[in-house]
Amino acid sequence: MVYKVLYQALVNEIPVRERTQVLYVEADSEREVRNKLQGREMNIEFIHELDEAHLNYEKQSSDFKLENV
Structure with missing residues (x-):
């Protein structure tokens, strides 16, 4: 299964929608x-x-990249 993870790179700050990665x-x-x-x-x-x-919808985006963790 593939999971989409929404996260903030700044751990010590309040989440801001515009900075969500x-x-x-x-x-x-x-x-x-x-x-x-x-x-x-x-x-x-x-x-x-x-x-x-x-x-399939997400794969159409140029930003789609499956992480190898």
Whole structure:
């Protein structure tokens, strides 16, 4: 499964929508995604499992890049 992770790069600041960044991670569960990203400096806002239709839509974006964690 592929998960879309919305996060803030600044850990010590309040989340601001305009600074939200996106990361795509392949994992079996949301917990596994959190474990894979545990050592990174990021404030995770939301993790969303992508279904097939949503994944195909995201792949059309030039910003889509599946992270190898």
